Amino acid sequence: MDNRSNLTEYVHTIVQTFLQAGVEDVVISPGSRSTPLAYAFSQTDSFNTYMQVDERSAGFFALGMAKAKQSPVLLLCTSGTAAANYFPSIVEANYARIPLIVLTADRPHELREVGAPQAIDQVQLYGNHVKWSVDFPLADGYKETIPFVERHTGRAVTFAMAAPMGPVHINIPFREPLLLDFDYEIQPSTYQQSIPGSIVASQPSINLVEDMIRNTNRGFIIIGELSGDFSKQDFWAFAKSIQWPILADALSQLRTEVPAECEHLLIDQYDALLKSENFKKAVDPNLVIRFGAQPVSKPLSLFLKASKPANYIVIDEDPLFRDSLGVVTHHIHSIPQVFWNSNLHGQPNETLDIWTHANKLATEHIERYIDEQQDEGAFAGKLFNLLPDGSDLISGSSMPIRDVDTFFNKTAKDIGIYANRGTNGIDGVVSTAFGIQQVRKRPATLLIGDISFLHDSNGLLVSRFHETDLTIVVMNNDGGGIFSYLPQSTEETYFEKLFGTPTGLTFDSIATMYQAEYFAVASKVEFEHALTTHKHKDLRIIEVKTNRTENVLAHRHLWSGITEELDQLWSN
Template sequence: MDNRTNLTEYVHTIVQSCLQAGVVDVVISPGSRSTPLAYAFSQTTAFNKYMQIDERSAGFLALGIAKAKQKPVALLCTSGTAAANYFPAIVEAYYARIPLIVLTADRPHELRGVGAPQAIDQIQLYGNHVKWSVDFPLADGHMETLPYIERHMGRAIATAKTAPMGPVHINVPFREPLLLDFDYEIKPSTYQHSIVGTIMASPSSVKLVEDAIVQSSKGLLIVGEISGEFSKDDFWAFAKSIQWPVIADPLSQLRSDIPEDCRHLLIDQYDAVLKSDHFKKAVHPDVVIRFGTQPVSKPLSLYLKAIRPDIYITVDEDPAYRDSLGTVTQHIHSAPQVFWNEIKNSQQNETLSIWTNANVIATKHIESYIHTQQDEGAYAGMLFQKLTTGSDLIASSSMPIRDVDTFFNQTTKDIGIYANRGTNGIDGVVSTAFGIQLARKRPATLLIGDISFLHDVNGLLVSRFHETDLTIVVMNNDGGGIFSYLPQSTEERYFETLFGTPTGLTFESIAKMYNAEYFHVDSKDSFNNALETTKQTDLRIIEVKTNRQENVLSHRSLWDAIIEELDGQWKS
């Protein structure tokens, strides 16, 4: 068998193994050494193929697709620093539990460590930030090579899909020549890949949670972002049966599409109400049960750390559970939905009405603020109210996700909410948003700050290769707005240089370069006009000019007004 046939069979074994294991999406960046795999993916019509020139952006594009679908996405690049540019997205995927199948092309073994061009040490390149890594053999035509490839592709993809999900790395060396036999008859993989199941709770752990619920009179449910697909109907049936207040992080997907008879249970203004000392004393929980990650809110984290509940149960699919506060008393290694289907008992909750009333008070202040103020929070609130059912919202880290936490009120609309909170970085957000929109095929809106937008301007390249439907709302306060809320802001001598980092840049020229529809917003009227104007192009950029100092003062005045009313209501 000649070398071209060996290479052709080799790469199609990789590609067909992906298909057989359910991987149907691949993000490809151009490069010479990855030519054989790029051809094989392109020749196989069953794949959804996405092109992105910039590998750093490509990594986040794949992450966004996998985040939206909760299924593995293949990611392919050439050798050298191209592979290194995947690192930020892989780190985010690892901590956010997103399944990526990272395929890095490499030089053959004889060109490693000898000064060959575009050759770096790619073995275990991503260290402990992938769940598994393997360096494949060359396409040598040996009778054991292709069965080895099939087995290890199956192992890699099963590992990526097994809870907690995450990225895996497959390093694939190629020796020149790199061209394929395009007349080769593609043979589907017949290898029986692993079947990944759900982690089930033991009867004793179900009884532990059931007993805690039955014995509690001041229980509190907390729901953060949950990995994998789950039924909101099952959750709300569970919450309705036990009648506990539900603190729902925006990434829990529970703030939208809420059944009418459960709306009193959902507490979406916990970030604001937990700034009131008197309110916090009135609702001191005896049992806390958390599903998913710890929510974004810092006041909630400080509250839990201060009260240290006697019983704090987390339910998580990873035995290495997430407890940055050091307050969890029992961890249950299980899929959360097991408990929603098993437990339907409770006694009267003494604090539900207190939580509900406080939430109503805070919501009243929030809605008034959106109507009367003109800062980033008010603009964000306007945006959320204008979102249509059947659309998605993506938020950058720093202030955007915090404004979502504060100003996205519960709604019966069907709106998905997404953010990169594995490591809370501001890089790759534009690309993640494109990935989510391309995967879900629904109109999407990205809320992002100017610095985060600049971090991933190359992400806009995707709009040149694929049909998209994305609106980007850039809150341009000329710098890092989140730092103005932190103690660093009190040191005026160095603050602007080290943290504020004003660039003086605006984004109309960037919009023009990508043929994006552009709006400059400096008032609520012009923002309303931009949001209500029928979209004319696949990509729209709305730049909202705001002031960092005014944003801080306005947010703090809102919180002070809420605290004052809550303290007056529950002053002991």
């Protein structure tokens, strides 16, 4: 075959193998060196192709899609710094366990490290932040090249999906000319799909957990963000059988669609409750079981670190289980679902009534706060109450996710809740939200701060290429609001310059640029009007002007009120 035929067979082998392995989505950032693969994906009707010209935003867009799908999404870019711009999303995917497959086009070997334009060292570019990396051979017509490419493309999918899921990297060199033979008869891949198995706990491990639950009367369950699909029905059957307090992080997806008979078990105000010293003494556990990641709540982390339960079991599919506190006593290498199929009936939990009563009191404080206050927390609470059944919420990091943790109360509504908590960064959040909405195909709302919104304003570009149904609520407190809660805020001389970082910007012009529907609101009445007005465009931006100092004072007043009441109730 001639060079064009070799190249055409080569790239279509890659594309067809991905199809055979069940991959169906690719996010492409335009560039010259990646032309052959871009053509091959576009020529294949079974592939969904998405365009985003900014590579950093493209990475997070693909990450949002993969997060929502819980299956691999491809990223394709040209050579050089384009590949480097994927790095932030790859780091997030690694720590959040998201199956991204990154395809970086590269210069041929003779143009590497010789001063050729748009050429950097891309071999193992992402280091330990990917699960696996491979540098492909050129499309040289050698008889073993196609089988090699076919097998390793399939392996990339298996690596990405094997527990714990995560990103992989394929570096693909192309020699000019880069054009394909569009009359080439595309052949299906001979690759037979490799299906990753689940990591299942051994029977002795299951027996250990069951025995501990049966022999303990002071304990609780923590549910953080979980990897992969799981059955809420199975979890709540497990919860009903053991009758323990369930401390559910908002990202666990268990604060929504809560069965009525399990409402008393679900503790959603633990962040506020665990600011009370007397309450902490009243519920001091001797057994804690955690499924999923460590929750957002800092008071919960401080409580666990101080109490050091005699038995703290983490059930995690990664042998490098998450234990930032250094207090885990047992790690069971397994998917969580194995433990939800047991019909357990342990001792009555003597702290359940304490947790339930305290949670009810804190919820009453939260509801009054949402009705009476005008700060970011009250706006966030109003937003959560107005979210329609069958929609999704995406949260930014820093203050938005903490307000989700505090003000998103358990509900029977079907609402998905998402955030980038692998590394807790504020970058790429807009793009992640677009990616999630693209997959979920239902209305979505992004709650984000002004600095984070500015970080990924290029993410709005995707709305020019693809339909969406996204409302972006920007809490504009003119700077980094989270820092006002930290000790740095006491050093007034340098605080605004180094941490507050006020920009003085508003976002009406950005909304105009992207032809988005725009509202600027200053009261909860205006906010409710903006949220409930019929949406006339795919993209809506609601800017809420708030004050950082007032936010801190209002939040602390709320927490002190809850703490004071709890301290009085459990003073003995």
